[in-house]
Amino acid sequence: MSTKGTHIPEWLKVPFAGITPAPTQKGQDLFPTGNWRSIRPVYRDKMPPCNNACGTNEKIQGYLDLVKRGKYLDAYALIKEDMPFPSVTGRVCYHPCEQACNRGTYDEAISIRAVERFLGDLGQALPKDVVKPGKPNGKKVVVVGSGPAGHSAAYQLARLGYAVTILEKSPKAGGLNRGGIPDWVLPQDVLDREIERLVELGITIKTNTEVGKDVSWDELRKSYDAVILAVGLINPNSIRAEGEDKSGVHYGLPFLRDIGMGTSNVKLGPRVAVVGGGNTAIDCAREAYRQGAQEVTMITVEGTTSEMPCVPEDLHDMVEEGVELKHGLACTAVLGNGQVEALQLHPAKFSGAINASPITINKDAKPERFAVDNVIIAVGQHGALKWLPDEFKNDKGGIKADRFGRLGTTNVFAAGDVVQVGQGQPLMVVNAVGDGKRTAFNVDKVLRGEPLQERMVAIDVITDLARMNMTYFPKFPRVQQLMLAPASRRKTQDEVIQAFSEEQAIEEANRCFSCGTCNACDNCYLVCPEPCIIRYDRSNGLYKILVDYCKGCRVCIEECPTGCLEGVPELDFDTGVVRMDTAFAITQGLHGRQAEELRNLPDRPAKDIG
Amino acid sequence: MAYTELTVWTRGIIMDKEGRDIVNSIAASARNEGKFAQAMENYVDNPDRTNCPTRKYCRVSDSEIENALTYENENPNIVVLVEQTMVKGWDYMRGMPPGGTLVINTQYTPDYMLRFVPKPERLAQLVCVDAAKLADHKWLYYRLGELGLDRLSTEGAAERSKAVAPDIAAPLIAAVVKTTGIVKMETIEPMIANKAAFKAALSELHIMPLNPVTA
Numbered sequence: 001m002s003t004k005g006t007h008i009p010e011w012l013k014v015p016f017a018g019i020t021p022a023p024t025q026k027g028q029d030l031f032p033t034g035n036w037r038s039i040r041p042v043y044r045d046k047m048p049p050c051n052n053a054c055g056t057n058e059k060i061q062g063y064l065d066l067v068k069r070g071k072y073l074d075a076y077a078l079i080k081e082d083m084p085f086p087s088v089t090g091r092v093c094y095h096p097c098e099q100a101c102n103r104g105t106y107d108e109a110i111s112i113r114a115v116e117r118f119l120g121d122l123g124q125a126l127p128k129d130v131v132k133p134g135k136p137n138g139k140k141v142v143v144v145g146s147g148p149a150g151h152s153a154a155y156q157l158a159r160l161g162y163a164v165t166i167l168e169k170s171p172k173a174g175g176l177n178r179g180g181i182p183d184w185v186l187p188q189d190v191l192d193r194e195i196e197r198l199v200e201l202g203i204t205i206k207t208n209t210e211v212g213k214d215v216s217w218d219e220l221r222k223s224y225d226a227v228i229l230a231v232g233l234i235n236p237n238s239i240r241a242e243g244e245d246k247s248g249v250h251y252g253l254p255f256l257r258d259i260g261m262g263t264s265n266v267k268l269g270p271r272v273a274v275v276g277g278g279n280t281a282i283d284c285a286r287e288a289y290r291q292g293a294q295e296v297t298m299i300t301v302e303g304t305t306s307e308m309p310c311v312p313e314d315l316h317d318m319v320e321e322g323v324e325l326k327h328g329l330a331c332t333a334v335l336g337n338g339q340v341e342a343l344q345l346h347p348a349k350f351s352g353a354i355n356a357s358p359i360t361i362n363k364d365a366k367p368e369r370f371a372v373d374n375v376i377i378a379v380g381q382h383g384a385l386k387w388l389p390d391e392f393k394n395d396k397g398g399i400k401a402d403r404f405g406r407l408g409t410t411n412v413f414a415a416g417d418v419v420q421v422g423q424g425q426p427l428m429v430v431n432a433v434g435d436g437k438r439t440a441f442n443v444d445k446v447l448r449g450e451p452l453q454e455r456m457v458a459i460d461v462i463t464d465l466a467r468m469n470m471t472y473f474p475k476f477p478r479v480q481q482l483m484l485a486p487a488s489r490r491k492t493q494d495e496v497i498q499a500f501s502e503e504q505a506i507e508e509a510n511r512c513f514s515c516g517t518c519n520a521c522d523n524c525y526l527v528c529p530e531p532c533i534i535r536y537d538r539s540n541g542l543y544k545i546l547v548d549y550c551k552g553c554r555v556c557i558e559e560c561p562t563g564c565l566e567g568v569p570e571l572d573f574d575t576g577v578v579r580m581d582t583a584f585a586i587t588q589g590l591h592g593r594q595a596e597e598l599r600n601l602p603d604r605p606a607k608d609i610g
Numbered sequence: 611m612a613y614t615e616l617t618v619w620t621r622g623i624i625m626d627k628e629g630r631d632i633v634n635s636i637a638a639s640a641r642n643e644g645k646f647a648q649a650m651e652n653y654v655d656n657p658d659r660t661n662c663p664t665r666k667y668c669r670v671s672d673s674e675i676e677n678a679l680t681y682e683n684e685n686p687n688i689v690v691l692v693e694q695t696m697v698k699g700w701d702y703m704r705g706m707p708p709g710g711t712l713v714i715n716t717q718y719t720p721d722y723m724l725r726f727v728p729k730p731e732r733l734a735q736l737v738c739v740d741a742a743k744l745a746d747h748k749w750l751y752y753r754l755g756e757l758g759l760d761r762l763s764t765e766g767a768a769e770r771s772k773a774v775a776p777d778i779a780a781p782l783i784a785a786v787v788k789t790t791g792i793v794k795m796e797t798i799e800p801m802i803a804n805k806a807a808f809k810a811a812l813s814e815l816h817i818m819p820l821n822p823v824t825a
Contacts, residue, residue: 035699036621036661551661570695571718571726 033530037552039567041524041545046462046516046564050112053100056082056152056434060097060112065519067115067509076123077130079116083433084155085194087124088177090117091186091497094279094311094428102465102515108478111500111508118505124193133201134161139447142167142224144211147175148429149416150230151198152436153443157228158201160444165224166203169210170261173198176232176417177429179257180280182287183493188260212387221412226443229388229399229407229414230436233381233421239275241344242333244377248340252280252378256287269373270294273343274323275331276378277301277308282315284376285323289490293374297324299331301348301359309426317496320486329368330361334375342371383418396422404452405439411446415439462516462563472523472561479508514562518543524556524565613671614792617686619702621693622662628692631779633668636786639798640670647671648678663696670792688790690782691715697726709734709823713785715741715778720818731821737789738816741781745807773803780804781811788812 050060059078066075079086093113101109123129139162143154146168154164172178173195177186199205209215211231220227236251238244250266252274258264272293274285277300288296298318302308304327305315319325330348334340345368348361382397392407392414394400398421399407399414406413416432425431438455445452462468482498483489489496500508514521524543525533532550535543557565616636620629630651637649652665667683669675677684685705691697694716703710710733714723720736727736775783780802787798788811802808 033662035663035696038621038661038693038695570698571716 033551034546034548037547037550038570039552039554040547040570040573041550041552041554041557041565042568043518043543043545043564044566045518046460048515048517049100049102049461049463050097050110050515052461053096054082054434055096055428055431056437058082058097058116061512061514061517061519063119064110064112064115064509064512065514067119067505068512070506072119072122073130076119079119080123080129080131082437083116083430084152084198085120085177085191086116087120087190088186088194089430089433090114090120091190091495092177092181093430094426096428096430100463102463102468102513103511106465106470106473106513107475110511111478111481114479114481114500115505115508118500118502121499124190129197129200131155131159131197131201133158136163137161139163139225140165140223141226141228141443141447142220143228143230144220145175145230145232145416146173146195146205147230147232147416147432148177149232149432149436149439150175150228151177151194152433153228153230153415153440154203154436155198155201156437156440157443158198158203160440162444162447164203166198166205167209167211167215168205168207169213171207172261173205173207174260175230176432179260180253180283182256182259182283182290184286184290184489184496185283187495217387217389221410225447226411226413228436228439228443229412229418230416230432231383231385231418232432233383233397233417233427235382235384235397236377237380237382239331239377239379241331243336244334246334246336246340247338248336248374249334250374250376252276252284252376253381255284255376256280259287259291266291268293271372272296272374272376273331273370273372274298274376274378275343276380277310278378278380279310279314281376281378282310282318284378286318286321288374288376289321289323290493295324296322297326297370297372299326299329299343299345299370301328301330301350303328303349317483317486321490322486326370330359331375331377332361332363332367335369340372340375342369343375344368345370381417382421385418394422398422403454404442405435406442406446406452411443413439413443460516468513468515468563469559469561473513476511478511479504516563518564519562521561523559523561527555527559529553529555612673613675614669614688614790615683615686616668616670616688616690616786616792617683617702618666618668618690618692619696620664620666621660621696622664623660625692626664628777628779628782629664629666629690631775632690632692632783632786633666635774635779635783635798635801636793637668637670639793639801642797643793645670645672645793646675648675650681652682663699687711688713688786688792690786692778692782694718694723697723701728703728703732706732708732708821711735711737711786711790713737713739713782713789715739715782717743720816724818733820734822735789735820736818737785738818739781739785739811739814741778741785741807741811744781744810744814745778745804774801775808776803778807780807781814784808784811785815788815789817 048061051057054060063075063078066078083089090113095113097112098109103109141157141162142165143150144167146166150166154166157164174191177191211220236253268288268291270293272288274281281298285296285298300308328347328349329345331343332346333344335342335344346361346363347365348359351357351360385393392400398418401407401414401419405415405419415435417427420427420431420435442452484494484496525535530549532546533543533556534546554567557567618629618632620626633649637647640647647670649668685707688711689703690713692715694714696702697714712733716723716738717740720738723738724730724736783802787793787795
């Protein structure tokens with residue numbers, strides 16, 4: 001073999017790799033291994049299911065994480081971004097977050113509501129709230145109704161700098177929070193304190209002011225830049241039974257409201273029946289005991305307890321207190337001579353889907369006579385909207401608003417139950433709060449002349465436990481909230497469910513998986529076999545990956561407990577290409593200098609071999 | 611072409627055999643055609659490490675190869691990337707004279723890949739072939755996001771099978787031979803184990819013509 005013409009260029013005289021760096025040089029400078037990588041680890045926080053399920057999208061994972069670290073005030077401030085009254089929802093919320101909690105399929109869901117209550121009570125004890133009103137922008141907004149939706153809308157608008165007035169027709173502000181929720185769930189002083197917080201934000205609350213009576217519809221629209229109608233559903237539905245007008249017949253919401261407002265003169269007899277199977281019916285049944293009833297029976301159309309549209313825990317507590325249940329029956333007549341003596345019950349069922357279809361009553365069957373002294377009917381509510389122009393009403397007894405809560409092209413918006421009724425989502429406090437918050441932001445957009453934005457839909461909700469590394473999570477039972485004994489609580493207005501202590505709140509927050517979200521566990525930092533993951537401080541979202549050195553070994557991705565680290569194919573990044581001069585070095589160190597020399601070489605023409 | 615240099619960039623250990631099969635089979639068929647040819651692995655990359663970029667070389671000449679003792683292809687006319695991510699890393703075409711060919715194993719189109727190619731003015735054509743899919747590779751490595759790296763390994767392939775190009779090398783050889791004519795199709799085809807993938811690749815190439823050499 002001839003070696004004639006064999007040419008070894010300058011840059012091949014020094015080997016490319018495999019040499020030991022001089023003691024004065026850092027090895028990493030010489031061997032940036034980033035181009036070995038075909039996937040890049042990326043921190044991508046996903047939507048935890050609790051946050052997604054919450055009606056007002058509280059950052060639940062965020063505040064549990066802060067509670068875990070003892071940063072209670074930060075946690076309280078984080079809740080207050082979305083929720084004006086955590087002390088209230090910490091007691092009354094039907095916690096869709098806990099139903100969605102990934103821990104529920106693993107062992108038991110986190111007691112999120114109890115931690116929220118812990119933080120809410122902490123906020124109540126503060127001499128000054130952490131939330132400040134926004135810089136005044138000179139615009140006036142009126143909110144009609146001081147229930148959950150109105151409270152939330154007014155709160156958010158005040159934070160944005162609007163001068164907000166709340167009109168409330170009752171003598172006390174609070175709406176459904178006061179009138180629909182019994183004292184043994186939500187003590188009045190807790191609510192009073194939250195309303196004080198609203199006043200501290202500079203919000204004017206005018207009680208005993210009813211739209212359509214004290215203020216006309218036109219006056220409202222004329223005197224304010226925008227109007228938010230959060231009037232709720234205050235008129236009870238009837239069951240269309242014969243003799244429903246007899247004395248001794250009460251309706252669920254007014255029954256609770258009068259007790260809540262302190263204006264009740266109801267005297268219940270020993271035997272009380274409650275018609276209905278929802279959450280209000282459960283509250284009425286439990287309240288009936290506290291109002292002196294001896295035997296309370298609940299009559300539902302639903303065939304079993306599992307079909308009832310209520311929170312299972314409340315149902316359990318009610319049964320514990322001694323309420324009897326009769327299923328598959330509808331009340332067709334209220335019997336008695338002026339005063340209720342008995343109910344006529346016929347077998348009945350829903351003609352289609354449970355709670356979403358008309359009731360079929362079997363009138364041919366022999367009716368049952370059920371002797372009672374009082375009956376409380378709690379089968380839903382509808383709005384009282386006589387004062388509203390017909391064009392804005394819908395056929396469900398609510399207000400017809402577009403998806404931004406706006407009434408046509410006016411500056412009038414509606415929020416809460418009065419909009420949500422009949423839209424397929426359950427009517428609950430937290431949903432009204434969320435609706436009030438979003439409507440307030442929409443009002444702000446309209447008044448500033450900005451286009452309204454669609455509600456953001458969470459794209460990546462992490463519900464699959466396989467996306468997390470479950471080996472890091474031992475099974476751990478839920479911390480239970482203490483409760484009054486069933487026998488003693490039947491006669492008192494004291495709170496049934498007791499608050500968490502600080503230790504309990506931390507213990508419960510510690511159970512959080514932090515689904516799909518970085519919680520600064522340091523795991524990636526520790527498992528990386530190279531020093532490719534750096535942090536300055538142990539804190540969420542402060543980890544960085546040195547892409548010059550990361551070889552894409554996937555160890556951090558596989559070991560991330562929460563699933564927030566993802567492997568993304570390197571070629572998906574079409575920007576930020578770090579081009580190295582050789583396969584083994586960028587510009588630093590030996591090879592870097594070598595590359596520099598290379599650049600200084602004159603360009604040689606391509607070899608011409610004939 | 612009287613003298614052609616082919617450089618194959620591959621990933622150390624896990625895709626070593628793919629690169630070796632390409633250079634060995636092309637050099638062997640060139641010798642069968644009566645040409646002068648060599649194939650070798652890069653001396654300075656050894657010992658290679660998992661996923662580390664490594665090189666395999668092949669030279670084919672009508673006359674005796676003058677620089678037979680040079681361990682590296684100084685002026686590759688053809689560059690093959692067995693793994694697509696390498697397109698981003700460094701100047702794998704260093705020393706390429708104008709009119710070169712770059713073959714990449716990728717599921718992306720040449721349009722997308724061109725943005726990563728350093729100094730594409732040197733290229734006469736950019737060829738993309740989805741070799742992993744054509745060879746029905748057991749662990750398609752373009753699903754790296756879902757799979758652990760260890761699973762896509764072809765480590766120990768030579769111990770399992772002595773066949774030449776049983777896997778993703780076959781479509782890549784087809785791409786090189788069809789687009790450059792470095793050897794004749796009929797001399798290389800009998801050597802290839804995965805004939806189905808080899809034949810399928812001939813009609814599944816994405817060729818982007820770039821700057822032809824003007825004489």
